[in-house]
Amino acid sequence: MSDMLRDAASKGYAVPCFNAINLDMVRGIIQAAEEECSPVIICHAEIHFKYTPLEKIAPILVAEMNAARVPVAVLLDHGKSFDAVLKAMQLGFNAVMFDGSEYGYEENVSKTAEIVKIAKTFDVSVEGELGYVTRPRGGGAEGEDEDSIVSDTSLYTDPEQACDFAERTGVDALAVAFGTVHGVYLKEPKLELDRLSRIRALTDVPLVMHGGSGLSRGDFEQSIQGGIAKVNYYTNMALKVAERLRVQWSGEASRIFYHDLMMASIHEFREDARQVMKMLGSSRRA
């Protein structure tokens, strides 16, 4: 993942990172990457373990990564516990995100630095998070926050601190907060692109955007110009694919076989992922 993101940062595009919670999603996303000739990151979030346990999906993700005709990285998304992070490394993930954003600054630094040290022995890339990308109540993101902390700019990433954090932890990628939110946008997002540019100017670690679903094409272009090299994407895909399937099958009075739904799902995940790759400029970069 580290090599992928350094290439993206130097050439001005972003690598898409898709949450894949079952085989249909994985197949659709890998097919899209091969058709678009795009590097891709597939990830599984600790918050989704309740749907698909890590040890069930890990062999599938790793096998698909190894069989793909394009560069693929497999990442643990929003790892909150040492246990999950270690297990992912042992199961063959080649990247982990340690999300220490709920801790105070010094604790986030020390915990993240410890993960980086362990990850080096596995040759695994590490993404850290500094600042906090919120999950507004009613936005449909799992683990929604209390209303009080939504759109609080004091939770945004401080550029000087980002520089210090990158140096002291040795992370390969850094998730930053500059106005995006997890889940569906309940009001017009206002990105602080100046803040992003200042972070970019002070640190040379590739930057990551979480909460990209629902932003405009222009927002993505400006964010990539501002230094974003990896975009996490899930909510929009999960909503859009389910809605398309609902519309497609609503007229069918009887006899919908599960295998038809499965093949239609793979097709829809593939088409949505291809659009994202085109938008982020990762097509033909593999």
Ligand SMILES: [Zn+2]
């Ligand atoms: Zn996220």
